Amino acid sequence: MSTSPRPQPGEPEAEHGPEGGGTAAAPAHPAAPDDLEPDPGPVSAPDPVRVSAVAVVTPAAPEPSAGPAGGGPEAGGPDASGPDAGVTGGPDAGAPATGGSDAGSPVTAGVVTGGPVIGGAVPAGARAPVSLSPSRANDFMQCPLLYRFRVIDRLPEKPSEAATRGTLVHAVLERLFDAPAAERTVPRAKELLPGQWAKLLQARPELAELFAGDPEGARLARWLGEAEALVERWFTLEDPTRLEPAERELFVEAELDSGLRLRGVIDRVDVAPTGEVRIVDYKTGKAPRPEYRDGALFQMTFYALVVWRLKGVIPRRLQLVYLGSGEVLTYDPVEADLRRVERRLLALWDAIAHATATGDWRPRPTKLCGWCDHQEHCPEFGGTPPVYPLPVLPSQRSG
Ligand code: SF4
DSSP states (O other), X not given: OEEEEOOOTTSSOOOSSSSOOOOSOOOOOXXXXXXXXXXXXXXXXXXXXXXXXXXXXXXXXXXXXXXXOOOOOOOSSSBOSSSOOOSSXXXXXXXXXXSSSSEEEEOOOEEEOSSSEEEBOOOTTOEEEOEEOHHHHHHXXXXXXXXXXXXXXXXXXXXXXXXHHHHHHHHHHHHHTTSOGGGOOHHHHHHHHHHHHHHHHHHOGGGGGGGTTOTTOHHHHHHHHHHHHHHHHHHHHOOGGGOOOSEEEEEEEEEOTTXXXXXXXXXXXXXXXXXXXXXXXXXXXXXXXXXXXXXHHHHHHHHHHHHHHHHSOOOSEEEEEETTTTEEEEEOOOHHHHHHHHHHHHHHHHHHHHHHHHTOOOOOOOGGGGGOTTGGGOGGGTOOOOOOOSBOOGGGOOO
């Protein structure tokens, strides 16, 4: 079990945000999460994650007292924030499984038949899943076939303006903390945008196609303006001059007793002088409607579970900062919540393992199909999936 900087290209999955991550937790000043809101009442539960306390704060979310502190930003519809997303919500605008995901080492096998590979050579790039991240867990819950396309077939997906904007905003919010506290201002943050966009383009040249056919640069200028507005809104929700994050873009990975590996990237970790931990995630979309909040919090309880397993400490507060709507959603987890999410993840992993072994990845059409890049391969839309690239257990073969 470990926390470490985000994996580099070629290494397995990185979930969130664009940049590399922090290192082991350092003592930090800020953020004593002592401004807990009363439970506003029962939260409808589209999924089994139960929320012990939820609060939505519009504008100027009160900072945890005890010194400098802050709150945290994504939202309804297709999530535009970092590569990781909410749960059952809109399509994860983040990076799909291309380039590393919950996938493992190549599987060796032999003969490719008309159906699945049976004891044969596995096509390059095909991987059996070996770990789980919030985004990919969401994929499987949304549609098992989508999970297969992203994690096992690793089919390419087109970059989107929304997802890329989310990545850019994440990068700016992360880098802003490089500056001395007093210099973490709106103008300073805006100044970071062009440079971070250039860095992103350098790392992922394919993003240039987003603005192909825009010789005047009008679309790019509008898009950058939208990113700027999101960054500016963040300052109405948190005060970075009063925050000293312990970690930014922290890659975390933990192995459960069952052997299941959970991994992801946490946007920000604040540690109060008391040692209390707050996990913060920025979302560039809008906050979900109340009936979908449990889903939005799934990712955060996932991270809380990982931190708990790693450090033996249950985070005091989980905080989603929605830059799209200017709201902050918080959740104060208790042990029972984390045990519940762990059971849920184990059940999910069993289902993934079964589908991997049998090659039975069923499409589950929903309105979210409109955001799916793989309709041409989906039987629900008259498409045909690629030949299943992994070995299928002989006992599972049909016919
Ligand atoms: S288009 Fe097909 S593969 Fe994509 S989400 Fe819908 S059912 Fe799943």
